[in-house]
Amino acid sequence: MDLNIILLILGGLANVFIVLLVAPFFQGLLRVITARVIQSRQGPPIWQSYYDTFKLLGKEDIESGEAPVMQRFATYLSLASILTVGCLVPMGFRSPMNGAGDAILLIYLLTLSGICMLLAGLAAGSTYSLVGISREMMTMLTLEPLFAITIVIAALNTQSFRLDTVLNGAVYQSAGFPVSGIIMLGVMLLAFQAFVARVPFDISEAETEIMEGPLIEYSGPKLAIFKYAQMAKLIVFSGLFIGLFVPWGSDLVFPFGWILFWVKVFILVIMVTVLAATHARYRIDQAIRYFAALLAVGIVALILASNGF
């Protein structure tokens, strides 16, 4: 086989490996900061998310939902789709598999990872999971378009869907002053918490209200994979956000660009943590109204971008 292709694949896998390695660490960071700084308590050790994952992987897998085969499929697909996105996202260096896909593929993969949650809830078939996925569906319908708008603005500006242009601050490369880019920066900052599904936007899995929602019939290894997928989402979405909106400095020579990237991820995780710890969960209708407002602003930005701003 062509050496280039092998290197390409290995490079992509390196990204995946980094995401897998690092995702529980950032989750642990989130938990420790929430506990010690904000909630005046001891909290878990920073490696706790690793321990939890190993513990869950070792448990008995009780298949109690309506359609166990579909449940398995949904589980594996959820982690797989996020990790595939991870292959394409630049993590401090240009992703080796950049040429393997474009921005449209990115949108599809992200939608796919959302759909996995829907599949999971449907396959489980319990009343609570059905309520949970109806909330997830409503959230996805109003939230995914924001991401699509960003991509379209980037494409309008640079006439290209290629990942190494789109994920390199293309939103700011409009002919006139990049008003649309700045607007979308604000909008995506406000929507970031919802993309990574943390309080106040973890509505579909509100455990005090609908008992974990879609994940209600998942235990042991399957639950571990879902939790892993959620942790990985935080990293991958941070990477996407950085690539789209704050890419400056990532073309510094290795290792500086690489370190700068992880510093930016750290800052985003802190932002998510603080927001999560200082807010109550929104109700689905309140959240939808919030997203709809953001969507309206996003459409204004799209119109501006198509007119050169």
Next chain:
Amino acid sequence: MDARARLNQLKEKFGSSILRADFPNDRRLYVYVEPQALKAVCRYVFRDLDARYVISVGADDRPYSGTFMVYHDFAFDKDKILSSIIVQLPADNPKVDSISDIIPGANWAEREIRDMFGIEPVGHPYPKRLILPDGWPDGLHPLRKDMDWNHVPKDFDEDREFSFGETPPGCTVVPFGPFHPTLDEPAHFRLYVEGEMVRGCEYRGFMVHRGIEKLSETVLSYNDVPMMAERICGICGCVHSVAYVQAVENAAAIKAPPRAEYIRSIMLEIERLHSHLLWVGLACHLVGFDTLFMQSWRIREPIMWMAEKITGNRKTYALCLVGGVRWDITLELRTELRLLLDKLESEWKPVVAAVVKDKNIQKRTSDVGVADKQFCKEMGLVGPVARAAGVDIDCRRDHPYAAYDRVEFDVITHDTSDVWGRVVVRAKEVFESIRIIRQCLDKMEPGPLMLDITEELPVGRQGLSSVEAPRGESHHFAITGENNKPRRWRVRAPTYQNLQGVPGMIKDQMIADMTISLGSIDPCFSCTDRMETIDIKSGVTKVWSQDELFRLVRAKNQG
């Protein structure tokens, strides 16, 4: 108006239907009426005299008077009177007119009388089982004097199920309970849901009923009962033990010494502090705001330590006996308590300020779980739930007991009738409790803690006592009896009434608001369920059999 004046009002209207009346003091009134006139009298008292419905109690008086008795308790809060409208029913055919169509809040009480005594409430809109498990055989009524406390019925039917009503068209059934992460105790709310909106709700509870009232009549004595009474509830134990001893003291016309009364007040307020702080944290947790949950409980912890220093236990104080209290508050404890209150006040002020200003919490709690003034009156809702609707009731001021007539405090009300109002009321009541404890500590004089009771208590006397628990009015009724034990003891916890209001509060609201609406009444199921048939525990589990549970969980659209 005092008790005599109220009696005269009734006599004017009903004349010969009033058979007899007792008013042992200005604040208690017991009126015996003819069974045919009962409904008219209750309607008059509830609507025209604007009394508050408290509870209905049944009693098996056949060994003494050959009759069954039914008591309908009402409170004239402005006059500080607790009263009872009483009927005596023939032993062979105990039937009584149901008052639930006039007073919807009497729904459960009448069903309980039916389950426990076999007294049929004629005309009851919902004559289903309340307390007894579904498999319990018909015709066997536990609180009758001829049934032993440890009797195990042979023909318990495991497969008999509770007959829920029809699902309204277009609705899915979403079962809430018996197991749910939000509920600490088992209860079943059968929600009829259309999309995300709740259209109706049926409640089936009493899964951990423990037989306390039967035990108090049979195997326990006067001074054993307070120790059991405080185990009725996992948070408000002191309230029940104080209310019980006060009911017996009221019946026997004895008064605890002043220092004991101050100590009772102090411990009751300490209990209110820890309960409200717990609740505010819990409410925040229910809406997903864990930070405030953690902080509230951190601020609450020193109160638990203080209670342990005074009584030896964080929650179950073993405080009361008939005629006094068992623990004293020494000078060192008084100093520590004062310091604790200062620190608590200074830490709680910023929390209240943060909560009151927080738009996030307000959004989740405004216009949620609405129970307005009219609804509160019809259902007999009490406590912060009623006060948040602007109903100005508080037993500490309306029916003063212990040392509350000697201290000054404000009754906090709010006017929004929703969960937000209840949050504000509870958060502010913390400051009033601190104020009361400080005044008690200042005014307490040295003296005896226990009354020296040298004679047997008089037999066959009735006593009523209403104590303001953190959740509302806790009302106890006692009839003194022979052999150093009560003849009858009825506990009406505030949650007993407030739970009946929940279906109305959650109707036409979203499912997401179900937990916070339920949580806003601060439900204490262990106060509400008071009898469990211990030997049939495995049977009870089987009633909610695997089939039933699976069907509930996997219920698809049944419209």
